Amino acid sequence: MERSTCLLRVARTHYIASQDDMLPLNWKAILDAYGSSPGKENGTPDSPQDVLGYLLLERQNDASVINNIMRARENARAVQDHITKEMWQALNDYHHLIRDPSMGEHLTGGDPVSAMDMLIRQSMLYYGMADTTMARGEASYFLNCGRFLERALQCVLLLERKASGAFVQGDDTGVTEWRTFLYSMSGYELYQKTYREGIRSASVLQMAVVNAQFPHSLLYCLQQVHRNCERLQPETEERSYQEMDFLIGNAVHLVRYSRIHQAGREEVASFLERARTELGAIAGGFDEHYFGLH
């Protein structure tokens, strides 16, 4: 669900940027980041509408939103005894919405932004239902761990692409690239309030990595993972908890004490790679210590 929401925000922001900014978007790079190309053999990017259709609705694209929602729904169906009815219904509604033929019509022939807004709104509804109806127990804590871990991973992946200037062609100053990043993360307004100096890559990186007030920052996400994992402690074996605490603490330490705003391009790339590795280790840790057979 989190991956879908991130993808929708990125797609929406970049689509709007393709309409409103003079710099052409590198749709191929976006496809590479979020799914494989729809199959143009010469590598030429498709029209924005084709790309959106592929990212959002194409069944052949394993990473598409529609496939993600279907998987989420199937998972939820299997654990209906652990989630509330309201939450299940919100997810089910989402499933029906994205499969509705009108969604495709909006994307290809109408206003794609309206289509994406509808889907984002539905995901917000899902999150709201989860937040307000789920009892604060194991199910809720695991949901949040997964959600914030995925959000952290998406943040890192997007930063890696942005830092290399992959998505916008001819953006010598990087301003358009970083602006679209901020909008994708719903962070533009906070950035404006926090940094009064115009868009600079160092400041954006700092906000995206270590600003604990920004709900999409790496540090915030890791802190949430840690918090929810701590709440799982009474429900789990002590050894497992110690292992997870170590892994998460390692990642938090890496992020909190990085001087990302002072780092050069190579250092940033190296940091992001390490962060991705740490996040992968946390995900692996959950697999091994909570979900795997001992």
Next chain:
Amino acid sequence: MKGNPLFDRYAPLHAVWDEMFSGGGRVREHYDRFAAAIQDLSPEEMFRKDELAKKLFMTQGITFTVYSSGEGIEKIFPFDIIPRIMADAEWKFIESGIKQRLRALNTFLKDIYNQQFIVNDGIIPASLIYSCPNYLREMVNVPVPFDIYTHIAGIDLIRDSDGSFYVLEDNLRTPSGVSYMLENRSITYRIFPDLLPRNNVRPVRGYTDVLLRNLLWLANRQSSKPTVVLLTPGIYNSAFFEHSTLARLMGVELVEGRDLVVDNHIVYMKTTKGLKQVDVIYRRVDDEFLDPLVFRPDSMLGVPGMYSAYRKGNVAIVNAMGNGIADDKAVYPYVPKMIRYYLNEDPILKTVPTYHLEDPESRQYVFDNIERMVVKRTNESGGYGMVIGNAATEAELEGVKDEICATPRQFIAQPTISLSAAPCYVDGEVRPRRVDLRPFALYGPDGVDIVPGGLTRVALREGSLVVNSSQGGGSKDTWVVGQP
């Protein structure tokens, strides 16, 4: 555009410059790509786009407030979905003209509030200056950061039947409309997907970045994070939507007068953590309401002591106080002389011939030809206080003549200019409606920046020449098409 049922019935107005069509019904070159894109648009599809635009305006709350309307306080800003398109070369001409004009007006303000060379040299009569109610003696000899008075300007342009642009008026106090310009663009790419990049339309979204940069530069304190606020009269002001939009986009606090306090000639903002010094105030409150200790004592919108803080240089105010003398309609005819006097250049943009009604000969001429004239009050704006000779009743004309005779300084007259027309989607049909253009210029220490295009205002009522939103006008998105 033969074959398109919407445009087949479109008939340009006689003797009026049409923005889209030249003589013989040919589409102007800079409209070519847009025309080709909508060539096959059916009436039903056009209707759907119009409905979507209305829905988006409503859901996003893009409104303006009307002071006296039986329908309620907030109204959705009328928007016409067919954009007004300008060629790049034409825009460059306008841009250079506005920059020149703004430099001259700013220099005039500096001069008129200091040495008054232009008066001493007999270019402008002193009586004109001192009889203007917007000339603030309180601003005489007050140092202004970077000598910039007109940080934000909206210059209204119209196009006559021969295609020439004329400056209709300058707005140098609290010009509004920029938020609608930004929102219009965001609606256009929703209703016409992909048309903007295909037409190489120059973006407008950089306005708030430039504005914020200019505001930050004005701060006097040695601070890496100067505090900028946007001072609004409040939610009942007609332009409140714009105030809140700009504050949000720039990341600055939106404050009312009661949120600020002056202590020891320093302006502070009241916060939950105590008082916080304010460095720059982007004020959308008129001069006379800014400081009840100096101006209107009954003002509840301003801050007592703000003027003294400003005078001491402890706070910057944008736009500076006293700009009204430069956008007074009676001073307007002197702008070409200002350009020649201060800049030693010929004016690039034309001004509408204007008659000062204090002069008996001019007054008589205007009275004799009043059906072909527009009479305006020098201190009004928003289209109020204007009498259009060929649209007014006998009683209205006699009434205005009496008022002119009583207080001639308060009026000017201009020949009626035949505003250009552009195709508008009205009640399911495409009809010509009169338009003007308001580009927005930002004057900072680095020079003048002008957002490509600006706001095209439309007189939506058939036959009307009044484009102001408060009197039934609407707006269009304005495209400046770059080189393909």
